[in-house]
Amino acid sequence: MSVSFIRPSISYLSFQSLCDNFIDHTRIDQFNYTDETECQDWPCSNAYTRCNRKWNCHNAADETNCPDNPCRPNGHPCISILTRNFTCLPLSRINDGIVDCAGGYDEQNRCEQIPNSSIQLTYRCFNETQCVQREVHIIFVEFHQHYYLALLQTNSSLPWKFSTRIIPQHRCLSIREVFPNHIQSLSRWHHAKQYHIPCQKRSNVTCFYDDDYFMCLCNMDRHANCFKFDFSHIYDCFGYNYYENEGRCFVDNRTCPTASSCLCKECYFGSRCQFTTNGFGLSLDIILGYSIQPKVHFLQQPNTVKISTAVTAVVFVIGLINGILCVITFKTKESLAVGSGLYLLAASITYFVAILLFALKFLFLILSQMAIITNQSFLSSICVYMDMLLKSFLAVGEWLTAFVHIERMWTIKCGVKFNKQKSKRIAKNIIFGIFILTFLSFIHDPIRRSLLKDTEEERTWCVIRYSSSMQTYASFINILHFLLPLCINFISTIMIIVLIAREKLRTRRETTYQEHI
DSSP states (O other): OOOOOEEHHHHHHHHGTTSEESSOOSSTTTTTEEETTOOSSOOSSSTTOOOSSSSOOOGGGSSSOTTTTTTTTTEEEETTTTOOEEEEEGGGGGGSSSSGGGGTTTTTTTTOOOOOOOOTTTEEESSSSSSEEEEOOEEEETTTTTTEEEEEOOOOTOSSSOOOOOOGGGGGHHHHHHSSHHHHOOHHHHHTTTTTTHHHOOOOOOOEOOSSSSEEEOTTTSOEEEEEOOSSSSOOOOOOOOOOOTEEEESSSSSSOEEEEEOOOOTEEEETTTOOOOOSOOOHHHHHHSOOOOOOOOSSSOHHHHHHHHHHHHHHHHHHHHHHHHHHTTTSTTTSSSSSHHHHHHHHHHHHHHHHHHHHHHHHHHHHHHHSSSOOOHHHHHHHHHHHHHHHHHHHHHHHHHHHHHHHHHHHHHGGOOHHHHHHHHHHHHHHHHHHHHHTTTHHHHTTTEEEEEEEETTTEEEOOOOHHHHHHOOOOOOOHHHHHHHHHHHHHHHHHHHHHHHHHHTTTSHHHHHHH
């Protein structure tokens, strides 16, 4: 595609201005012939156009390998409309119809750069000589699938910066609310002829719409003023949606955007909608991540971070001491004589590892969010495996504790017939099975985890991306590993009390069963 820009007329033409992709004269010698006609043998990148600070080639190849270009030799500097950070844009993305850079700098064929323009970009000029002022006359707000009239400018002297409130009376009604069914069933152009009626019969109606084509305003004379409205616009920033979990990407101008922002779905939050409150429990990243300030010394961090660190350190020291003492206690020959001793020893080691993993996870979160650890491979490994290991070891500990109660109940039920050797053999198999099955149940977690680089806030997040079905499965597994061992412990405890009461009733009949209970 060849596009030529029109420059103000000059009184003469220099040789260097011929075939430079800028039309300096619309006519030459009274014919429809310009300085850009019949230029097929004139390359756009030549000795006159190269490094002249103008894009004479469609892909700006004439300005790439220039001394003042920080992205030479195969790119152009760009401020991303999504991240607001500097990047080098390759030539293949120059004038490709998709705005990547603030102000449409990379799309100069449709967003011509205006010399000495104000920072607000008050005017936008097209390839013709006419400049059109960017004014805002009407503002609609879409909120929970309803439209509200936020601004209707009737005074041309209204300042550019203004504030307004959205109230229920500003809601635009659907034609389903203002017309009976027999009118709604008519074709669009048939029921459009009735659009004056709501304005004339209902004084409280300020605007209404028909879901697929028209948005209508009721003017001062109570007549409908309707115009075509895009009800199906996809908010994905021209197909390059920077945001997670179906976050809606909004730009300040559909043609030549200079900035973007994100609207997250319900139950999602974060600068890129990367976190969710759905599911079972909240991760440490969600709870504490945003409180940690990047590239700030620990002593200057918020009190929330300092208190959390102190509490974690105390819990870790107590857990460490408790774990060591439990291992020493249950490693004795007497404890290991029965299966319950093996369960207790395995549970002690498991909880010891879990508290160690939690402390490491907290430490790595602090160091990564403070930008002390920046190695992407290391952070990716921590992101993928740490949560899965922590969840698995905690779940294994719960199951082992549950089997301790089961074995104690079985010991009381069997009495002197209880076989200690068989109990130990079964316990070893069950412990092995618990580890295997529990880790397999969480195998979905590392597969769905990955690092998310938030260049705008200079943070790296560990995010998990679940489909709706996988989210249901993950919630089910988490609840299963929590509730089932809890129920087993509860039922086993009741059974132990009942069995002990029955045994005492056999030897001490003077006491009633209820009193033994």
